[in-house]
Amino acid sequence: MAKSKASAPAAGTAPAPAQPASKPKTGDGSPIRHLYLVDGSGYLFRAYHALPPMTRPDGTPINAVYGFCRMLAIHLDDPEVDHIAMILDAGRTTFRNQIYDKYKANRPEPPEDLIPQFPLIREAAKAFNVTVCELEGYEADDLIATYARLAVEEGGSCTIVSSDKDLMQLIRPGVDMMDPIKQKKLGPEAVMEKFGVTPDKVVDVQALAGDSTDNVPGVPGIGVKTAAQLINEYGDLETLLQRAGEIKQPKRREALQTNAELARISKQLVHLRDDVPAPADPDTFDKKRPDPNVLLPWLEQQGFKSLIAKYTKELGEATAPVAPAATAPLPPKKTEPMKPAPAAHAKPNRPFTTADYELIRDEAALDEWISEATKAGVVAFDCETDALDSNNAGLVGVSLALLDGPWGNVNSTRRRAAYLPISHRAPGGTKKAEAQGALDLGGADERADGDGKLLPDQLALETAIAKLKPLLEDPGVLKVGQNIKYDMCVFERHGVRIGPVDDTMLLSFVLDGGKHGHGMDELAERYLDHKTIKFSDVAGSGAKQVSFDRVPIERAMEYAAEDADVTLQLWAQFKPRLAHERMVTMYETIERPLIPVLLSMEQAGIKVDAPALKRLSADFEKRLGELEREIHKIAGREFNVSSPKQLGEILFDEQKLPGGKRSKTGAWSTDASVLEELANAGHPLPVKILEHRQLAKLKGTYTDALVRELDAKTGRVHTSYHMTGAATGRLASTDPNLQNIPVRTEEGRKIREAFIAEKGHKLLSADYSQIELRLLAHVADIGSLKEAFARGDDIHAITASEMFGVPVKGMDPLVRRRAKAINFGIIYGISAFGLAAQLGIGQPEARDYIAKYFQRYPGIRDYMERTKDFARKHGFVQTPFGRKIHLKFINDKSQGMRAFAERAAINAPLQGGAADIIKRAMIRLPQALKDAHLEARMLLQVHDELLFEVADQEIDKTKEVARTVMEGAAKLSVPLVVETGVGLNWAAAH
DNA sequence: TGCCTCACG
DNA sequence: GACGTACGTGAGGCAC
Structure with a gap:
């Protein structure tokens, strides 16, 4: 493998070998069949980042050492392993620093809580009876x-326990690697995946591509991908450098010609020496049984x-008495602070049986239930409909549930529930056949013809509504629902304005947003330990699904x-937690009041120019056909x-x-960034x-779909807003x-x-300018940013000016970008x-910008660190308005998951805070418009934008009200600024 | 159903 | 000296 340059790297500069580099005299060990070489410090870093923080009873951080010991134990158990040693770096400077003084110069200090763990792995190796090897002047990798060479020469084989890519050059017949975390063997295929070349060419690729972590320079502008391509084409680095003049791309050619020497130096740096003076005979690395008198006390000390x-179990108890750990034990640090739900609430008050339930078949029974509900002061209720679309669905039945005793008596052990069937029909038609008729006919009532006759012993719809209305509107009776906006919508079409209400879905969201979903099935299982009957269990699924009115009563x-x-039992658990967990304000002043506001926006809908969309769709279709033909022609096949x-x-x-x-699954990635790169390279x-992608997306997702979504009755499009979809508190629209x-x-x-306005009207768009950055300036308390916002x-x-030291006036747009x-x-x-x-820049350059940014705004870095610490400690972060966003992976064992949660933790208070602000504005707006005697309607919310439909003569006044309310929705240490636009359509209003 | 891709803030 | 990568969504089409 190692060719001419194996001897090339500055033989004279290396420390004089203390012994010959050949195999030293045999020790007392046996010959090697299979040697495991553990890259000790490499492994320690891996384990440190892969495992969540852990501490010894005395407070010493210990997670990486623990990972190390687990790994050692696995290898010692492996019968394939007969020899094993741990290799360590002896010091920071090596012969490579004499070749290139900046080698590994930009390496940051190890994390604070890793440093004390370095000496501990030496102890660990000793405790496990594993030999430790290191050599002054060389890196562990050279050793x-x-x-590895010695093992193969002796006729054995070798596994390098490390995932350090710098070691991949050593892979060859008889030598492989093992990723210590994933417990996965790495062979030539892994090398090909990482470097795009066979193992013997890895050094050439690394010499060209360089390595920012080791500060190996490489050739600027050449990364691993390009390097692999070049090496595969020219065979090796030296040939490539000599024939660099043949390269077509001018930039690449020039880079190679001017940096040839840098590439040669880089190669010396990355090439590992396999001829260093071995400090011990590898035969002495034979696997030895740990001494229980050494190992057990040491493990005890680590906990x-x-x-x-x-x-x-394997070695028996320690026989010799041992000195206990010298350090006084401290209480272990808590790493899992998330509070589970109170145990008392994990069970239902009483097992679920249908015996608790009854049918309301006549007026007398309904009267009785209404009277009981009124007396109780709180009633859970739910309505069943024949479709999902709450704007058109017909009412099929209503269920009620009561706790025994006056309202607030959440500990009642008795409960009752009833179902009032209203529009059930004889089985027959499927949902699809039914939908056909629903388009031309109005409510459920008029659909009594055909096979589905109304069943007997049901109260008439009008009677049921008339009797329920006083209860549902009674200000002294709290109506509890799960996603009650839906039920409110259905009842509003029957002239009933339900109130006051509580919503278990919102309670759950406010208490536990980010921890889990808030659908009833999930909540029931989680908090009541009860699996609910699924809709598909009663109505079937797929093509055979029937609407609820066809379900037997x-x-x-x-x-x-x-x-x-x-719903009622969930409410009984959640409601007391609200005050206990200080979430009353969030629920009472933001989430609950938003329900009716969203409801009226959904009901209002927005007018859509269907003929225009259809024309657009036809145009897209034509162009898609043409594009497809061209694409097939270029591709050479269909x-x-x-x-x-x-x-x-x-x-x-x-x-x-x-x-x-x-991509992850091994499929070729063809997303826009890949295609754009190819397009830039001149491929047609x-x-x-x-x-084609763009047009297909527009047609499929928008033009066609929007026409389908047009409501036959209103001629408008009605979205529905989900209040619990986004953990940050944003709304979601579906x-x-x-x-x-x-x-x-x-x-x-x-x-x-x-998207157009009604005749005589215009659309008014009002959006917050830079709201998340303003929140950042506010929460991180960055003086200069706050002043800049204050000045406008x-x-x-x-x-840009503060980072790069350039004046704002006459600034290069690229710098601002x-x-x-x-x-x-x-x-x-x-x-x-x-x-x-x-x-579209390199990572080192990006790193440099970030460093500059934090240098200029250290307060922002502090804020980010504070936020992450808080999240780790409490399991959630909070917006300035008190919304909690839980981060369930913040202390996960996977480093990737933790990093993900940390980024989300930084983002959540900003995104969530912005959501809080616009929600506060939305709640105030209907009344503010009314007070100003304006008819304007709020139609849509798009995270930082509100869209209104406004009569022509009211535009100026409405603009003023919207701006005032939105800008006044929060009092921060920076001003909130709202920009408005008006037009006949949504595009023009921007 | 899971994956990929892409539309928005 | 490693890992996976911007934050938050919903929808449509394909492949299984």
Whole structure:
């Protein structure tokens, strides 16, 4: 393997070998069959980042050592392993520093709580009776290379326990690697995946690509991908450098020619020496049985209970008395502070049986229930309908549930629930057949013809409504529902304005947002230990599903009464927690009051120009057909352009275009960034694909779908807002989603133009300017940012000016763009990778920007650290208004999951705070408009924007009210600014 | 049903 | 000296 350069690297500069580099004299060990070489410090870093924080009873951090011991135990148990040693770095400077003084120069200090763990792994190795090897002047990697060579020369084989990519060059027949965390063997395939070349060419690739963590320079502008391509083409580095003049791309050619020497130095740095003086005979690395008198007391001192148990069983108790750990034990640190739900509440008051439920078949029974409910002061209720769309669904039945005793008596052991069937019909038609008729006919009542006759012994709809109305509107009776907005919508179409209400879904969201979902089935299982009857159990599923009015009444009762019953019991658990967990204000002043506001927005809907959408759709279809023909022509065969799988095969397997990335599942990635790169490289096919993708998306997701969503009765589109969908407190919009209507491209804006105002009206758009950045300046308390906002300055320009030291006046737009990307990155929990991708720059440059940013705004870094610490300690973060966002993975054992949760933790108070602010504005707006005698209606919310429909003559006044209310929705240490626009359509209002 | 892709803030 | 990458959503089409 190692060719000419094995001897090249500055033989004279290396410390003089103390012994010959060949195999030293034999010790007392046996010959090697299989040698395991553990990269000790490499493993320690891996384990440190992979495991959640742990401490010894005396407070010493211990997670990495624990991981190390677990790994050692596994290898010692492995019968394949007959020899094992741990290799360590002896010091920080090595012969490589003489070749290149900046080698590993930019390496940051290890994390604070890892440092005390370094000496402990030496102790650990000793306790487990494993030899430790190190050599002054060389890195552990060189020693590993040398021992690997010796093992193979002796006729044995070797496994290097490490995932350090720098060691991959050593893989060859007889030598492989093992990822110590994933317990996965790494062979030539893993090398090919990582470097795109065979193991013997790894050093050449690394020499070209360089390595920022080790500060290996490489050739600027060449990364691993390009390097692999070049090496595979030219065979090796030296040939490539000599023939660099043949390279077509001018930039690449120039880079290689001017940096040839840098590449050669880099190669010396990355190439591992396998001829260093081995400090011990590898035969002496034979696996030895640990001494229980050494191992057990040591494990005891660390508090590794599972390992103590394992080795006590295998080795027997320690026989010699041992000195106890010298340090005084401290109480262990808590790492899992999330409070479970109170145990007393984990069980239902009484087991669920249908015997608790009854049917309300006549007026007398209903009167009795209404009277009881009124006396109780709190009633859970739920309505069943024949469709999901609350704007059109017909009422099929109502269920009620009561606690025994006056309201507030949540500890009552008795409860009752009942179902009032109203519009059940004889079985017959399926849902699909039914939907056909529903379009032309009005309510459920008129659909009595055909096979579905109304069943007997049900109260008439009018009677039921008339009797329920006083109860549902009684200000002295609290109506509890699960997602009660839905029920309010249904009843409002029958002239009933339900109130006051509580919503178990919202209570759960306010208390436990981010911990879990808030659907009834999940809540019942989690808090009541009860599996609810599923809708599909009573109504069937798929094509055979029937609407609820076709479900037999007895069966319907079991399902429906259970819903009310469960709702009431959930309420009994959640409501007391509200005050206890200090979430009353959030619930009472933000979430609950928002219900009727959203309801009226959903009912209002927005007018859509259907003919325009249809024209657009036809136009898109025509162009899609043309594009498809062109694409097939270029590709040389027909295939489904909408199939990423087929497309990937065409591009990368058949046409062999460069730059293919694989996704997690191994499929070719064909997303926009990949296609754009190919397009920039001059390939014609990706350009057409991108265009096709865009049009197909617009047609499929918007033009066609929106026309389908038009409500036959109102001629408008009615979305529905979900209050508990986003953990941060944002709303979500579905059926259709009106929060992602295109706006960024020209073609897309044509769709937005189809959202229009009623005759004599205009659309008014009011949106918060930079609300999340303002919140950041506020919560992190950054003086200069706050002042800039107070002055009304261009915040991205100010950031750029302060970071790069350039004046705002006459600023290069590119500089401002970078600052803008960084500002957004900060809000998202910045990473060099993300920023690099966003700006299309290299990661080192991105890292540099981030460092500059934090240098200028250290307060923001402090804020981020504080936020993460808080999240780790409490399991949630909070917005300035008190909303809690739980981060269930913040102390996860996976480093990836923790990093993810940390970024979310940084983002959540900002995104959630912005959501709180606009919700506060939305709650005040209806009354403010009314007070100003304005008819304007609020139609849509898109996170930081509100859209109103306004009569022409009221535009100026409405604009003023909207701005005043929105800007006054929160009192922060920075001003809130709202920008408005007016137009005949939504695009024009921007 | 899971995955990929892409529309929005 | 490793890992996976910006935060939060919903919807449509494909492949299984």
